[in-house]
Amino acid sequence: MSPAESSGGEPSRDPGSFRDPSGFVFTQSGRLYRQVDKSYAEHYDRLMASGLYDRLVKDRLLIPHVELPEAEAAELAVDGRRTHRVLRPEVIPLVSYPYEWCPGQLRDAALLTLEVARRALENDMVLKDASAYNVQFIGRAPVFIDTLSFEGYVEGEPWVAYRQFCQHFLAPLALVAHRDPRLATLLRVHIDGVSLELADRLLPWTSRLRFGLWMHLHLPAKAERRELRRSSAEREKRRSRPAPRVSRNGLMGLLSSLESTVRSLRWRPKGTVWGDYYDATNYTDTSRNDKERLVAEMLAECGLPTTGERRPRVWDLGANTGPFSRLAADAGATVVSWDIDVGAVERHFRALGDGPAGGYAATILPLVLDLSNPSPGLGWANSERKSLLDRAAAPGGPDAVMALALVHHLAIGNNVPLPALADFFRRLAPWLIIEWVPKGDSQVDRMLATRRDIFDRYTRDDFERAFSRHFAVVESSGIGDSERRLYLLRSLGA
């Protein structure tokens, strides 16, 4: 299901693409394909012939694809007898997951899904699923990636994806807006969305005063609880009733109501750990300017591919609100800006839409990540959703990683030994721009002020020794007006 690149000569089915019998995603020779099953032919042809596909793609709501000619498709198809078409979708720079998005991204993904559903209905089609995993981000913009989610509309049928939409989008957004932003991490545990029953228990009672939330979340949760208490005879009797019907206007009203409910679920970051980091730190102007100059020089020096059909890819770890990500984007890279603090990521994401950072909306993707516990392989067989390291190692992974003002947080804040840190970075990218923050630096001293200093192996010598096992030092330079030092490293295995 996830349009990411992969390698290998044999067709390899995406391990996350098995739930929907309409087709699946596979890779061959590093190219990504989507196979359309014959059972879905009628719906696919309708999507293409009705003009809905063209309109959605024109407005960048749906990922575009190319249909392979019949002969080529027959050659590539994994199971030829069942194949209607083979498509080659546009590749997403990096597949990200809802548990890595800030609330603003989840909200935009929800609005996109509703907009796609509304347009589908206007063209006599419906969205048969509304999974958050059907949305990906290209820079700031969400795009719907599941071309096989559309089905012909049958008059009177209710929206089968209603409940999934509420679990994947409405419940986590409500929890973030009305309880705590940290509850968005529930999406990492509950891979098919947060159950409405759980959200109902966790939300404050005041959320019931919001009519949209009461109607789409609390009421169904209560009804489900009541259903659980019914006897099996009663349930059987209810099942034998005629199937519920919903008019077309009813569906439009439902989508419109969900949209206004989602729009009302805003979370404003305040008082988070890193949100004001750059305002709170005591970088002098000299050291900040010097650091910017050095990072820009190193980015230019690390030989990122600047020709060919793709832009170089840079991951900025501990990116905060992205000041150095913008330097990498200026150097021509597509950047993923990871940060642990959801407030910083939210601010970064919002700033990309407007203001001084507005010009980076197409090239920077901010995401939430706790490096001390990065996204694992999740779902069936641990492979439906890929781990951070798996995505880094895939062909869509980064060419270079920046780890600025980060080492002390991992080595002292999380007790990770320097050799283990070096080994982790080695697995991410061939190039590494890393900042050494020694003891004596005000940030490190602040971390050590409230705990015993057990870090006798946290010295510049130890740092250089640990990293030189896996990297060659291409350049290193002190940052003016500070004890800090920047290194440009190249992996020995690259």
Next chain:
Amino acid sequence: MTLKSGLPALSLALLLNLVFAQPAHAYLDPGSVSLFLQSIIAVFLGALFVLRTHWQGFKAKVRALFQGSQEGDDADSQTAPATRSSAGMSSAGEEATQGPDRS
């Protein structure tokens, strides 16, 4: 069951529900309750939708009538926003904060 006799029973059930946490959807088709509720709320939301569509159409006509008498051909372009996509998908403009550039 009258309202009077039903309330204590419902309260007791809710209380028991809070005390003994049950796994959700353990024994039921997860969609059936949701679909049934959807069919009920969609009647109400559908009516609202129709009313709103008519009201917007009415407003657009009135506006076109007035502007038509004042500006002639401009009427069409003035009514266009009322029929445009309501979601507009991204909330970038609406959400953007004007925080200081930290670069």
